[in-house]
Amino acid sequence: MAKSASTPGRRFMKLASMTASITTKTVSNSLKNLTANEEQKNAARSQLFQEIGLQIANTLGEMKGAVMKVGQIASQYKDIFPPEVAKAIAKLQRQAPPMPFSEIKTQIEKELGKPLNEIFKSFDETPFAAASIGQVHKAILPSGEQVVVKVQYPGVDEACESDLKQVRLALRLMGVIKIDRKLQDKLFTEIQESLDNELNYQIEAQNLEVARTFHAALDSKILIPRVFKEYSTRHILTLSFEPGESIETASTWSLTLRNELGKRLFKAMGQEIFFLKRFHCDPHPGNFAFREDGTVIVYDYGGVKVLSNEIVQNFKSLIQASRKHDIPTIEQKLDALQSITEQGKFPTELYEAWLDVLLRPLTGTYDFEENSAHHDGVELVKSSLKYWDVFKPSPDTLMVNRTVSGHYWNLIHLKVHDDLTDIFEELVPPQS
Numbered sequence: 001m002a003k004s005a006s007t008p009g010r011r012f013m014k015l016a017s018m019t020a021s022i023t024t025k026t027v028s029n030s031l032k033n034l035t036a037n038e039e040q041k042n043a044a045r046s047q048l049f050q051e052i053g054l055q056i057a058n059t060l061g062e063m064k065g066a067v068m069k070v071g072q073i074a075s076q077y078k079d080i081f082p083p084e085v086a087k088a089i090a091k092l093q094r095q096a097p098p099m100p101f102s103e104i105k106t107q108i109e110k111e112l113g114k115p116l117n118e119i120f121k122s123f124d125e126t127p128f129a130a131a132s133i134g135q136v137h138k139a140i141l142p143s144g145e146q147v148v149v150k151v152q153y154p155g156v157d158e159a160c161e162s163d164l165k166q167v168r169l170a171l172r173l174m175g176v177i178k179i180d181r182k183l184q185d186k187l188f189t190e191i192q193e194s195l196d197n198e199l200n201y202q203i204e205a206q207n208l209e210v211a212r213t214f215h216a217a218l219d220s221k222i223l224i225p226r227v228f229k230e231y232s233t234r235h236i237l238t239l240s241f242e243p244g245e246s247i248e249t250a251s252t253w254s255l256t257l258r259n260e261l262g263k264r265l266f267k268a269m270g271q272e273i274f275f276l277k278r279f280h281c282d283p284h285p286g287n288f289a290f291r292e293d294g295t296v297i298v299y300d301y302g303g304v305k306v307l308s309n310e311i312v313q314n315f316k317s318l319i320q321a322s323r324k325h326d327i328p329t330i331e332q333k334l335d336a337l338q339s340i341t342e343q344g345k346f347p348t349e350l351y352e353a354w355l356d357v358l359l360r361p362l363t364g365t366y367d368f369e370e371n372s373a374h375h376d377g378v379e380l381v382k383s384s385l386k387y388w389d390v391f392k393p394s395p396d397t398l399m400v401n402r403t404v405s406g407h408y409w410n411l412i413h414l415k416v417h418d419d420l421t422d423i424f425e426e427l428v429p430p431q432s
Contacts, residue, residue, distance in 0.1 A: 018059045022052055098135055101125040104151050111233045119231070123149070133199060138241065146241040147228060150201065157199040186395045198302040201237040205229065207301035208239070214276050215268060222268045223297045244289025244297040247413045253292065255417060260294045262368070262416035263423060268296065269407055270427040273400065274316070278306040281399040283406025285413060305399040311337070315400065319428045322359060327351050338394035345390045353380055361408065362424040369415040
């Protein structure tokens with residue numbers, strides 16, 4: 001970890017400096033605009049947000065740990081930020097530079113209580129992957145089994161709460177978050193819970209074991225890595241090495257195989273939401289791998305959302321009402337899910353148009369590569385924008401929406417061209 005950001009005090013000063021700079025820029029921009037016309041104000045605002053976005057991205061990007069993780073999560077909720085800011089912080093989703101191996105070795109030996117060469121038969125010093133809160137190394141156990149070892153960067157969990165508060169303050173002072181204070185509170189509670197879970201590898205181990213048991217009973221070709229408990233702690237997670245091809249490689253395979261993989265992925269994630277009621281909620285393509293025998297491998301259960309029976313039932317009722325184009329019931333269920341501010345304000349003809357777009361990939365043969373629903377949706381946004389304050393992201397729906405939309409894009413990457421109706425109706429049976 002960079003020395004300039006290695007202590008809570010130094011991190012605080014870096015973030016405080018960022019916040020002060022953003023505040024100065026915002027005030028300066030307001031003063032300049034006192035005599036500007038509307039076009040000049042819009043251009044200045046856009047330039048300001050670009051500068052602010054880059055400043056946030058650069059500051060957080062230098063600081064491994066919870067701060068950078070918050071930036072990554074913020075970029076996943078980019079619809080609540082102006083596009084200039086969202087674009088800049090999106091780069092925080094890329095891989096972080098690796099930490100020196102000496103620090104990784106020290107962390108493992110401290111956690112597992114033995115010298116590294118006594119714990120593992122061999123251990124690759126070069127990381128297999130690096131991320132914001134830890135990195136992954138390949139290793140071989142004394143038994144000869146190939147494993148991957150996730151090692152959390154030292155001190156990350158201690159920094160989490162203070163860093164989150166500082167980032168939130170910076171974003172609020174910017175005045176660019178497009179949602180009200182109450183919803184901000186709920187959103188940051190969601191982020192805090194997500195961070196707490198991701199920082200505790202024992203929770204991830206539990207999530208992996210639950211998902212592995214669940215999928216093994218339903219489909220042997222959904223593969224979840226196995227946890228080696230005796231080589232795992234709160235900050236170390238040792239898993240079976242489960243190699244597979246990337247989504248880019250899988251997209252070059254035959255249509256028959258791509259369809260099989262896409263349907264398997266869609267069904268498995270739907271089963272987690274509607275049957276298990278706890279689901280993998282980071283649909284980033286890098287969290288999935290594929291094999292030519294039709295196997296789908298799911299990595300990284302650090303981000304898991306648990307749903308209540310009530311919320312799942314509301315989602316099912318919403319889907320059933322949508323199939324019937326029953327708009328009054330749709331609005332009732334959106335209200336129950338805290339996703340609508342006022343019923344009866346969104347025009348019926350726009351509801352009808354959106355229902356066509358949203359249900360099209362799930363009812364009948366659909367070409368995900370052609371992606372007509374998305375293209376038509378982009379056009380629909382133009383006529384819907386003036387009613388956009390009717391809808392709001394809610395803590396009950398944020399992760400579901402993110403997961404569903406993420407997997408829609410995964411099916412686009414796989415170039416699926418198939419009929420998903422049977423699977424959709426198996427997940428949420430139509431009302432008789």
